[in-house]
Amino acid sequence: MTFPATLAAATPINLSSSTVKIHITSPLLHTSSYAKATFNRRTNLISSVKAIVDNPTRESTSEEEETPAKIGARVRVTVPLKVYHIPKVPELDLNGSEGKIKEYIAVWKGKSISANLPYKIEFFQKLEGRGDAPVKFFAHLKEDEFEYLD
CATH class of the missing domain: 2.30.30.50 (SH3 type barrels.)
Structure with a gap:
């Protein structure tokens, strides 16, 4: 990711499935977004994260x-x-x-x-x-x- 974000799981992590939806709150974008995290089942680690931004417009100061x-x-x-x-x-x-x-x-x-x-x-x-x-x-x-x- 190219911006700092606070990650909080929207749903409990189920390691039997390969993807989990994660809620992202970004202070730079002044909006909330979602990310799709792909887990490696063998190591139980996140292998990739893809951000899905709902509303990428920034509020001007x-x-x-x-x-x-x-x-x-x-x-x-x-x-x-x-x-x-x-x-x-x-x-x-x-x-x-x-x-x-x-x-x-x-x-x-x-x-x-x-x-x-x-x-x-x-x-x-x-x-x-x-x-x-x-x-x-x-x-x-x-x-x-x-x-x-x-």
């Missing part, structure tokens, strides 16, 4: 609905924040830098994940040691590390 409006917004970094991942630049303080939100990664493939720094922000800056053209780079930030300009 308010967090998922708000994020598309934030993508593309102009932001300014408000805390002292040093980054070290830009080539040929030993360190860079982003405090006061302006950028654009490119991605919100706390929701991935419709599932909420626990990203520590969920906002991917794109910056264009002229940097010493990198020539005259502005350098494009990304940084991941928390919401309390920047303010919206729009």
